Amino acid sequence: MSGIIFNKTKKLSEIVTFYKEKLNMEIWDDQTKCKILSKGNLLLGFCESDFSETEGMITFFYEDKQMVDKMYKNFKDIATCKPRENEEFNIYQFFAKDPEGRNLEFQAFLYDLAPYKRGDEILRKRRSYRRFKKKEVKDTVLKKILKDCRYSPTSMNSESYYFVIVKNRKKIEKLAAIRGNSSKPIKEAPVAVAVCASGEKTKRPKQDGDIAAYHFMLSAFNYGLGTCWIADMNRKKVKKILDIPENDFVATVTPLGYPDKYKNKPDRRKIEEFFIVQK
Numbered sequence: 001m002s003g004i005i006f007n008k009t010k011k012l013s014e015i016v017t018f019y020k021e022k023l024n025m026e027i028w029d030d031q032t033k034c035k036i037l038s039k040g041n042l043l044l045g046f047c048e049s050d051f052s053e054t055e056g057m058i059t060f061f062y063e064d065k066q067m068v069d070k071m072y073k074n075f076k077d078i079a080t081c082k083p084r085e086n087e088e089f090n091i092y093q094f095f096a097k098d099p100e101g102r103n104l105e106f107q108a109f110l111y112d113l114a115p116y117k118r119g120d121e122i123l124r125k126r127r128s129y130r131r132f133k134k135k136e137v138k139d140t141v142l143k144k145i146l147k148d149c150r151y152s153p154t155s156m157n158s159e160s161y162y163f164v165i166v167k168n169r170k171k172i173e174k175l176a177a178i179r180g181n182s183s184k185p186i187k188e189a190p191v192a193v194a195v196c197a198s199g200e201k202t203k204r205p206k207q208d209g210d211i212a213a214y215h216f217m218l219s220a221f222n223y224g225l226g227t228c229w230i231a232d233m234n235r236k237k238v239k240k241i242l243d244i245p246e247n248d249f250v251a252t253v254t255p256l257g258y259p260d261k262y263k264n265k266p267d268r269r270k271i272e273e274f275f276i277v278q279k
């Protein structure tokens with residue numbers, strides 16, 4: 001199921017312009033008298049009427065306090081208070097009003113959240129993370145990620161993948177040293193994960209392992225965690241450090257942790273550059 005919250009408005013055009021220009025929301029569906037805006041997982045509809053509904057609260061939430069502070073700078077003129085911690089709910093927030101007086105809240109949750117991202121956000125916003133916060137990855141979160149990995153496709157449904165979770169610092173340091181700068185990100189994270197496939201269970205451990213690794217990365221991102229594909233790990237060394245059977249395939253060893261600031265967003269090609277329609 002999905003959902004939309006609709007509000008009646010006397011000033012449809014002004015309100016839509018405000019949410020588009022000030023909050024970077026996009027028109028998701030235009031029904032002329034009603035416009036539905038979207039941003040992240042929020043769908044917000046406004047419908048033309050002879051009165052305006054202004055009750056309730058529209059809450060926008062961000063990944064961290066810094067983002068809330070940034071929003072405060074943008075909204076100083078309509079904010080009704082400064083950003084502050086709310087100990088009762090363990091959140092960081094400030095309030096503002098839209099042009100018709102609707103209550104807006106800008107906040108960051110100061111604790112781990114259940115997944116909330118849209119599918120297209122997961123596909124488009126995943127990045128390779130090489131720096132991580134010094135924050136523990138709880139086993140409960142790891143288990144949730146691994147539960148999603150059960151849906152990774154495998155050759156003849158062999159389910160040949162398995163994941164070696166490494167928290168031992170000495171082993172992490174050894175793995176990180178295998179390929180110099182290329183494998184260095186492994187030691188920046190609290191956890192390393194070797195994604196493997198059993199050579200006993202399938203004839204195609206490479207394909208099964210590679211797909212499972214990407215499935216793992218997307219699921220980890222869904223839970224707010226960062227990963228980075230580290231390629232070309234000297235597989236013999238990895239297998240020796242982690243006691244992995246000789247016939248099994250090691251797809252990658254990825255760092256796993258809560259990402260620290262990410263500066264460099266690689267550009268992407270235009271789709272016209274990478275598809276060919278055959279005549």
Ligand SMILES: Cc1cc2nc3c(=O)[nH]c(=O)nc-3n(C[C@H](O)[C@H](O)[C@H](O)COP(=O)(O)O)c2cc1C
Binds near residue numbers: 127130181185228231
């Ligand atoms: C097959 C493959 C090998 C990669 N090897 C490494 C690596 O050894 N070390 C590393 O830091 N990143 C590695 N990466 C991550 C890429 O550098 C990264 O995906 C690319 O720069 C695009 O950035 P993005 O993942 O943030 O979109 C690898 C990615 C792939 C798919």
